[in-house]
Structure formats: structure tokens, C-alpha cells
Amino acid sequence: MLKIEGLVSGYGHLEILHSINLSVEKGEIVSVLGSNGAGKSTLLRTISGILKPWKGTITFEGRLLNNLDPIQIVKHGVVHVPEGRHIFPGLTVKENLLLAGYKLRNIELSERYNFVYTMFPVLKEREKQLGGTLSGGEQQMLALARGIMPKPSLLLLDEPSLGLAPKLVTLIFKALKRFRDEGLTILLVEQNAKRALEISNRAYILATGYLALEGNSSDLIADQNVKRLYLGR
Amino acid sequence: MFEIYLNLIARGLSTGAIYGLTAMGIVLIFQTNNILNWSQGNAGMLITYLAFFLLTLQLPYPLVILLAVIAGATLGGTIEKYLIRPVREKSRIGLLMITLGLAMVFEGLAAFIFRPFPRNFDPLLKGSVTFGPITLGQQDFLVIALSTFIFTTLFLILYRTKIGIGARGIAEDWYGARILGVPVFAIYLFIWSISFALSGLVGILVVPRFALEPHFMLPIQVKAFSAAVLGGMNSVLGAIIGGLLLGVMENIIAFHFPFLKESFSLILVVIVLLFLPTGLLGRKTQRRF
Numbered sequence: 246m247l248k249i250e251g252l253v254s255g256y257g258h259l260e261i262l263h264s265i266n267l268s269v270e271k272g273e274i275v276s277v278l279g280s281n282g283a284g285k286s287t288l289l290r291t292i293s294g295i296l297k298p299w300k301g302t303i304t305f306e307g308r309l310l311n312n313l314d315p316i317q318i319v320k321h322g323v324v325h326v327p328e329g330r331h332i333f334p335g336l337t338v339k340e341n342l343l344l345a346g347y348k349l350r351n352i353e354l355s356e357r358y359n360f361v362y363t364m365f366p367v368l369k370e371r372e373k374q375l376g377g378t379l380s381g382g383e384q385q386m387l388a389l390a391r392g393i394m395p396k397p398s399l400l401l402l403d404e405p406s407l408g409l410a411p412k413l414v415t416l417i418f419k420a421l422k423r424f425r426d427e428g429l430t431i432l433l434v435e436q437n438a439k440r441a442l443e444i445s446n447r448a449y450i451l452a453t454g455y456l457a458l459e460g461n462s463s464d465l466i467a468d469q470n471v472k473r474l475y476l477g478r
Numbered sequence: 479m480f481e482i483y484l485n486l487i488a489r490g491l492s493t494g495a496i497y498g499l500t501a502m503g504i505v506l507i508f509q510t511n512n513i514l515n516w517s518q519g520n521a522g523m524l525i526t527y528l529a530f531f532l533l534t535l536q537l538p539y540p541l542v543i544l545l546a547v548i549a550g551a552t553l554g555g556t557i558e559k560y561l562i563r564p565v566r567e568k569s570r571i572g573l574l575m576i577t578l579g580l581a582m583v584f585e586g587l588a589a590f591i592f593r594p595f596p597r598n599f600d601p602l603l604k605g606s607v608t609f610g611p612i613t614l615g616q617q618d619f620l621v622i623a624l625s626t627f628i629f630t631t632l633f634l635i636l637y638r639t640k641i642g643i644g645a646r647g648i649a650e651d652w653y654g655a656r657i658l659g660v661p662v663f664a665i666y667l668f669i670w671s672i673s674f675a676l677s678g679l680v681g682i683l684v685v686p687r688f689a690l691e692p693h694f695m696l697p698i699q700v701k702a703f704s705a706a707v708l709g710g711m712n713s714v715l716g717a718i719i720g721g722l723l724l725g726v727m728e729n730i731i732a733f734h735f736p737f738l739k740e741s742f743s744l745i746l747v748v749i750v751l752l753f754l755p756t757g758l759l760g761r762k763t764q765r766r767f
Contacts, residue, residue, distance in 0.1 A: 295657060319659030331654030333647045344647045345658050347640060391658060 246271045246430055247292070247323075247399055251301035252292040261287040262359070265382070269399065274421065274431045276441040276462065278475055279451035285434040289401045292432075293325035294318040301367045305399065320348055324397035328404045328434075330388040334377025338368055338387060341376050345391035353396075361390045364423065382413035389420055399430045406437050418444055431437055438475040442466045450475070486729045489555050492618035494725020495589040495625035496684050500702030501709065501717035502632065502658050503673035503680075509712050510669050513562070513573045516552050517580035519699025521674050522681030523692065524584040527592050529682050530599060530690055539602050546678045554674025581699075588692040596689035628676070629718055637716065645669055649712070662701040697740065701728075704743035708750050710760020719758060 247269040255261040261284045269275045277285050287332060292303055294315040303310045304400045310318055330470075333341050339358070346357050361367040363388045371379060385405060392400050405421070406414040418440055421431060435441035442448055442462040450458040450471070458471070465471045502535055507515045529546040533539065558579065565572050588594075603616035636642040644665050647655045656662050681695060688694045705724045709716025724743055732739035750757060 293657060295653075316661055324659075325657050327654070327657050331651050331657065333650045333654060335641065335650050336647055340643050340647075341577045343640065344644055344655065344660050347644065347658070347660050395659065450704055 246306060247432065248304045248426055249292070249301065250290065250304075252288075252298055252303065252362075253300040254287055254296055254298050256296070260299070261454050262291070263468040265451075265456055267449055267456070267459075269432055270428060271430055272428065273424070273447065274425055274433055274445040276279075276433045276435055276445040276448040277451060278435060278437075278438045278441060278448055279457075280368075282334050282453070283451040284454040287454075289325055289327075289403050289432070289434055292318075293323060293401055295325075298358055309362075319395055322396070322398035323401065324392050324395055324399070325401040326392035326403060328407065330384050332379075332384055332387050332391070334375065336376055337373050337380065338376060338379070339372045341387055341391055342368075342394050345394035357394055357396065361394055364393065364420065365390050367385075382416065384408055385409060385413070385417060387418070389417070389424075393424065393429070397429070399432065400424065401432050401434075403434045404436060405433070406435065406440065414440065438471075442476075453477060482733075483730070484612050484735055485614075487726050488612045488614050489618060490729030491722060492725070493612070493619045493729060494705075494722035495621050495723070496680055496698060497705040497725050498718040498721025499625050499628065499676050499680050500698055501705040501721045502714055503676040504627075504702055504706050505709070505711060505714055505717040506645075506669050506673050508706070509714075510645050511562070511566070511573075511666060512570070512652075513577065515673065516574075516578040516699070517584060518673065518677050518702065520581040520584040521550065521553060522677035522679075522698075523695040524588050525553070525600070525674075525678035526681035526685050526690060526695075528586050529678075530592070530597065537628035543602070543679070543682055546682055550678030551671040551675040551710075553678075554669050554670040554672070557674070559671035561664070562670070563663065585692045589687035594692050596691040599685045599690045603728035617683070617686060617719045624683070628679075632672075632714065641665060641668055648710050701743045704747045707747050708757055710757025713757070713759040716757055716759030723758075 249265060249267040252262055252265040253260060265288065277288060279285050287296065290309070291298050294310065294313055294464060296466060298311050305323055307323060308321060310323070311319070313321070333344070336344070342358060343354070346354050349357060367383060368387060368390055371383065376384065379387060389405065390403070402421070405417050409417065414437065421433070421444060424431060432443055433445060442465055445462045447460065448462045448465050458465070466476070503518050504515055507513060525546050526547055529542050532542045532545060561576055561580070562573060565576060601617040603620055605616045606613055607616055607619050636646055644655065644660045645668070647660060647667060653660065674729055680698065684698060685694060701724060702721065705720035706717050707720070708724060709720030710720070724746065727746070728739060728742050731742050
């Protein structure tokens with residue numbers, strides 16, 4: 246579904262990602278792990294078109310995404326939920342969702358609102374509340390809800406559990422499972438390696454911009470090096 | 479005595495509406511683009527010259543106003559697309575210089591094309607209206623009525639339409655909006671068009687109070703900035719309230735101390751910044767990538 250070959254990318258003159266190869270198949274959850282500064286967020290930003298690839302190709306369902314604008318990439322069904330949520334604090338929950346579904350027509354919009362509200366009933370209750378007044382967990386749900394609003398086929402998630410209490414982290418990961426059951430494909434960047442490996446089918450491990458390791462999540466959980474370096478055991 | 483104040487307030491509201499409309503244009507651009515638009519006033523001046531030219535062709539006055547508003551929107555859109563957009567990501571200070579440079583280019587253009595002599599520009603409405611103790615020029619009344627209409631329309635756009643909610647989203651979190659696939663560049667274009675259309679309208683409405691010359695909008699520009707700061711720079715409602723307050727206060731001050739009229743707004747800005755750094759309705763904002 247998503248195929249990345251020889252991807253080089255970075256900011257200004259600073260090369261962050263060095264020749265990354267990665268693929269995601271339909272219906273999978275694939276996690277990308279690695280410590281701070283490994284290039285995980287850079288990878289997602291390059292896929293969603295915020296950063297332009299320097300070299301290499303990003304193809305999604307046979308279509309080259311390299312030179313597309315984020316608006317077109319969203320239209321093709323790839324939606325990025327950024328680290329730090331980036332919800333609009335002064336807009337209501339419903340307005341936040343509306344902007345996520347900007348390209349949708351009115352009929353589709355109301356159908357998507359319903360879908361999102363059945364996924365996250367608490368957002369329905371908070372519909373008219375300003376985004377900034379939500380709790381941290383609710384804000385993260387809103388961020389995820391915005392991600393699924395435009396009916397994506399591939400969701401790029403950057404640190405959805407960041408800064409949340411363990412109970413809420415469980416809630417968020419449950420939501421991700423439900424997304425998968427609804428047929429969504431997910432590329433998941435996470436600091437919480439254990440949880441990410443538990444939920445994902447396959448995983449890639451990045452270290453200083455290079456691909457260090459890849460494999461089935463179940464194998465990686467058992468791997469001695471992965472245990473020592475990323476799972477803290 | 480009381481009646482004098484009522485009249486001062488009424489006339490001040492009309493002046494304040496002018497400041498408010500101009501401040502609104504400045505705040506709209508500042509909020510969404512994070513750029514101070516120094517050319518807001520002079521763009522209106524240039525368009526007023528265009529209106530002057532159209533009036534000499536014997537076109538009907540209301541049609542001229544409409545054409546001027548359209549010309550303003552076109553000018554704003556063109557500037558955004560060809561001058562601002564290519565530089566936006568590259569240099570913040572460069573953008574500031576572009577809008578300042580534009581203000582000067584507009585002034586030079588007006589002086590070059592239309593000659594720099596003051597010219598008389600008639601108001602659309604000449605008589606006066608009386609409400610009880612208040613007597614107000616018809617043009618002043620028109621200004622108040624028109625700006626009420628524009629304020630309302632703009633609020634409906636900002637709170638009820640997709641493009642307006644998008645603009646508010648961009649103002650709050652540019653990165654968040656871009657990553658969601660909100661068409662940020664189309665919205666920028668829309669905002670610049672609205673702001674410059676407003677500047678043209680303001681020019682035509684206010685020029686009969688002065689004479690048409692290349693720098694007649696300068697005091698309006700300065701006071702609109704003051705009004706925007708008073709209102710909190712990041713609030714459209716604040717810009718309107720700031721403009722109205724400034725207009726009324728200035729008119730009353732000028733009645734008692736005529737020599738303070740022009741400097742009052744700047745004194746007020748200093749006081750506001752000392753005691754209310756975020757203005758009347760401003761919020762502290764944080765921007766992050």
C-alpha cells in the first residue's frame with residue numbers, strides 16, 4: 246500500500262533520514278521505533294508532504310507522493326496526526342472536526358461526524374466546547390478523531406500516547422485497534438515501544454536516521470538487543 | 479453640556495468605525511499570516527485615487543464604491559500571490575519590509591499618476607440627520623451603518639463558513655491546519671483580498687473629511703494600529719471595540735485639548751502596553767512547529 250525506497254530527507258541543509266526503505270501493507274499496523282532524534286517524526290512529515298524528500302520515492306497505492314502538497318496527499322487518503330496533537334484550542338470540537346474534513350461535501354460531512362462520534366462518544370458530549378478546554382486525554386482523542394474524519398486509508402500517527410497517564414494510554418491503544426478493525430492501515434511512531442510492539446504486526450527500528458532493524462513485532466519483542474535497548478528490561 | 483457630549487460620542491463612533499474597519503484588516507492579516515501590514519492605509523489611498531478617476535468619468539457614486547471594493551480585493555489577492563507567498567517561508571523581516579515598501583510605492587504611484595496636489599473629494603451623502611439631541615452628518619451615519627453591516631458579515635464568515643473557520647484555525651495553529659489538509663494558501667489569498675477591499679472602502683468613506691492627497695491615510699493607518707493594539711492585536715472583535723473606543727475618546731479629548739488630538743492614540747498605546755500588554759480582548763498565544 247505504502248512503499249518507501251531510498252528515502253533521504255531533512256530540514257534545510259541538515260540531512261536527517263539516510264536512505265530509508267519501508268513498506269506498509271493494507272490492514273497492517275506498522276510501528277516505527279527509536280530514541281529521540283532518530284528521525285521518526287521526520288519520516289512522517291516527509292510522507293505527509295510537510296517536508297519534501299531529497300532523494301528516493303514514496304509511493305502510495307501506485308501513486309508517487311514525492312512532489313504533492315499536503316492537501317493533495319490528504320485527498321489521496323493519507324492523513325497525518327502530528328506529535329503534540331496540534332488541535333485548535335480556540336475552535337470548538339466540531340469546528341476542529343470540520344477543518345479535518347475540509348474537502349468533504351456536506352452530506353459526507355454529517356455522515357463522518359456520526360462515525361467519529363460513535364468512535365469517541367465523549368466528543369459528541371463536548372461538541373460545542375473549545376478544544377483548549379478539553380483534558381489531555383480528550384484532546385488526544387480529538388486529534389485521532391480529526392485523523393479519521395476525512396476517511397483516510399492510511400493513518401500516520403506520531404506519538405499518540407505522549408504525555409498521557411497509563412490508563413489513558415490503554416484507551417488510546419484500544420481506539421487504534423478499533424481503527425484497524427474498521428479497515429484502517431496505520432503507520433505508528435511511538436516512544437512506548439512495548440505497547441507499540443504489542444499492537445503492531447511489524448516494526449522498524451530507526452537509529453540516527455538509519456534503519457537499524459526490521460521484522461515481525463512478535464520476533465522483535467523476543468529479541469535480546471531490542472529488549473535491552475528499547476524495552477528497558 | 480450633556481448634548482455636546484452625545485454629539486461628540488456619535489461623531490466619535492463614526493471615526494472609530496473607520497479605525498475599526500482598518501484595524502480589522504490589519505488584524506486579519508496579522509492573525510493568519512503573522513505579518514504586520516504597513517500598507518493597509520496606503521492601499522486604501524491608492525484605491526481612493528482610482529475612485530476619484532472613475533468619478534470624473536461620471537460613473538454613479540455607488541457603482542464607483544463597488545468597483546473600488548472589487549479593485550481592492552484584486553489588489554490584495556495579487557499582492558498575496560506574487561509578493562508575499564514567494565517570501566513567506568523564507569524571511570519574516572523581509573515580509574515586513576515588503577509591506578512597508580508597498581506603502582511607499584503606493585504613495586509614489588499616486589503622486590506620479592495623479593500629481594501630488596490636494597484634491598476635493600465629495601462625500602456620497604451631504605446633508606445631516608437628527609436623532610433627538612444628536613445631529614450627525616449623513617455620511618457619518620452611512621459609515622456607522624455600513625461598518626455595522628460589514629462587522630456582522632465578517633463575523634458570520636469567520637464563525638459560520640468553512641473558509642472563515644479555516645482562517646481561525648490557521649491563526650491558532652498554522653502547522654496543525656496545513657497538516658490536516660486545510661487549503662491554507664487559498665485562505666491567505668481570501669484574507670488579503672478582504673483586507674484590501676476594506677482598505678479601499680475606508681479610503682472612499684473617509685476622504686471627504688480631508689482632501690485627496692498621497693498621504694491622507696497616514697493618520698488613519700497609525701490610529702488603526704493603535705486601535706488594533708488596544709483591542710489586543712489577535713482579536714477581530716478587539717480591533718472593532720478598540721477602534722470605536724479610540725474614536726470616541728479621541729473626539730472627546732480633542733474637544734478639550736485640541737493639540738492632543740493626533741498624539742492621543744500613541745499615548746494610549748503606551749498606557750495600554752504598560753498595564754494591559756495583551757490589550758482588551760487579546761490572548762497570550764503560543765506558536766509551535
